[in-house]
Amino acid sequence: MMEPTQVVKALAALAQPTRLAIYRLLVATGPEGLAAGQIAETLKVSPANMSFHFKTLSHAGLVESRQDGRFVYYAANFTVMNGMVDYLTENCCGGNDAVCKTPTRKC
């Protein structure tokens, strides 16, 4: 189970329109990731602002980066995403599934 402080950090990182958009784009993209500039162009964000938000997402463990030539590729960390969700729903309704009657989730 994740540490509460890490969960708070991850939630705070996603609680911002630009970062949420970045993250969703990376989640939909998958492990191969996208170059910083591609994301900046897609979301119409300045490079400086982009770096600022990447740093927050990285520090929260939600994304990881790898350098490829002049490009820096960012990709979502799915382990942390799922850890965050599990933390939120832990012991939901005291463990009585029937109460929540919500569908199961893929990914």
Add this chain to the structure above:
Amino acid sequence: MMEPTQVVKALAALAQPTRLAIYRLLVATGPEGLAAGQIAETLKVSPANMSFHFKTLSHAGLVESRQDGRFVYYAANFTVMNGMVDYLTENCCGGNDAVCKTPTRKC
């Protein structure tokens, strides 16, 4: 699918240690909820501070309240919780489940 602004609001509401603890307590409790004072005592939070955080959680749609005599009972809204999770994981890995290889979730 939830609106981005509502998702941001919900994430921001949970991105705070006290509110995250409140919310988890309510998620584990289930629909019957808990009285404000009970939660304040359990989490060692002042009543004023408690009200402040309840307001944030309510405004984000994450909890709902009902008055019973002098007590106000708060309960988690599971629909919003699941909507938030679905928003984050939408079209994960371009819809290719195998890539994320994460377990499905109950609740």
Add this chain to the structure above:
DNA sequence: TCAATTATTAAACGATTATTAAAACGTCGT
């Protein structure tokens, strides 16, 4: 109605955050 209990509101302070513009850093092709 009075006093006690439960919860909310309002004002004030310090701390954190998002954005912009400018400068700096690394990498590549020539």
Add this chain to the structure above:
DNA sequence: ACGACGTTTTAATAATCGTTTAATAATTGA
């Protein structure tokens, strides 16, 4: 080594957030 490109850092500003204290509302029982 040089210039161009992609990205990051720094500094400065305005805006937002969490906590405390004190005052206010609403409900109950004597």
